[in-house]
Amino acid sequence: MTASKQNLLLAVDARDLVKRYKHKTAVDGISLQIAQGETFGVLGTNGAGKTTTVEMLAGLRKPTRGSVRILGLDPFTDRAAVRQLLGVQLQQAYLHGSLTARELVDLYRSFYPHPLSTDQALTMVELIEKARTRFDNLSGGQMQRLSIALALIGRPKVVILDELTTGLDPRARRRIWATLESLTQQTVILVSHAMDEVERLCDRVALIDDGRIIAQGTSDQLKERAGAQTLEDAFVTLTGKEMYDDEEDDVQ
Numbered sequence: 001m002t003a004s005k006q007n008l009l010l011a012v013d014a015r016d017l018v019k020r021y022k023h024k025t026a027v028d029g030i031s032l033q034i035a036q037g038e039t040f041g042v043l044g045t046n047g048a049g050k051t052t053t054v055e056m057l058a059g060l061r062k063p064t065r066g067s068v069r070i071l072g073l074d075p076f077t078d079r080a081a082v083r084q085l086l087g088v089q090l091q092q093a094y095l096h097g098s099l100t101a102r103e104l105v106d107l108y109r110s111f112y113p114h115p116l117s118t119d120q121a122l123t124m125v126e127l128i129e130k131a132r133t134r135f136d137n138l139s140g141g142q143m144q145r146l147s148i149a150l151a152l153i154g155r156p157k158v159v160i161l162d163e164l165t166t167g168l169d170p171r172a173r174r175r176i177w178a179t180l181e182s183l184t185q186q187t188v189i190l191v192s193h194a195m196d197e198v199e200r201l202c203d204r205v206a207l208i209d210d211g212r213i214i215a216q217g218t219s220d221q222l223k224e225r226a227g228a229q230t231l232e233d234a235f236v237t238l239t240g241k242e243m244y245d246d247e248e249d250d251v252q
């Protein structure tokens with residue numbers, strides 16, 4: 001494949017994704033086209049369908065309808081190939097708790113052909129001193145940082161990060177942001193509630209509400225479209241909802 005043709009290939013091409021559960025349509029016709037090298041933000045209130053969407057992109061949840069291609073490959077039928085292209089950090093890391101941080105990084109390294117070194121990965125998220133600590137004995141923020149290192153260890157072409165820095169202290173957030181800003185060659189899909197994070201890191205953003213994309217564009221385009229000063233105000237105007245509205249909060 002020539003270089004120019006390769007660049008035309010979308011990192012993510014999702015068409016009309018639908019995910020229906022028995023009593024709920026979590027995702028209701030989402031299409032996303034994300035170019036190679038883009039950092040793409042997915043914003044939405046709790047329960048909007050963000051995690052379900054990215055799980056379908058990663059081949060972790062089968063869509064009821066629709067198609068996904070990651071660099072032209074189907075994550076379900078080309079599972080082994082896609083696994084080498086993709087790094088995923090999910091909201092809840094299901095990791096083997098009795099393994100140490102170093103053992104987990106070593107294990108994940110083995111899945112990829114050209115990974116970072118274990119020390120590089122642990123240093124990147126400032127966990128080198130915790131290398132010998134079992135996963136179960138790490139703090140919540142340390143577990144989260146480790147899961148970011150595991151998503152990035154294989155130098156994947158496409159990285160999916162769900163709630164990247166939720167719960168991290170300001171210093172750790174800045175450090176992780178700097179790491180992400182250095183990933184200029186990689187495509188990043190970032191699910192977030194943090195407007196500052198999205199504005200700083202993302203080239204484009206999709207606003208998701210009730211399983212649908214209600215607007216997408218650069219932060220500036222969304223602000224302009226909503227006549228808003230901030231991305232948060234744009235979000236409220238375009239969705240008619242406050243960012244932290246939660247379905248469950250209504251029951252009091």
Ligand SMILES: Nc1ncnc2c1ncn2[C@@H]1O[C@H](COP(=O)(O)OP(=O)(O)OP(=O)(O)O)[C@@H](O)[C@H]1O
Pocket residue numbers: 021022024025026044045046047048049050051052053
């Ligand atoms: N396995 C499941 N069975 C039934 N309903 C589900 C299942 N998983 C998710 N849902 C529902 O689908 C909707 C979308 O969930 P999802 O986790 O994708 O939202 P989200 O935007 O990631 O939310 P949050 O910001 O709270 O993480 C929610 O109403 C959720 O309760």
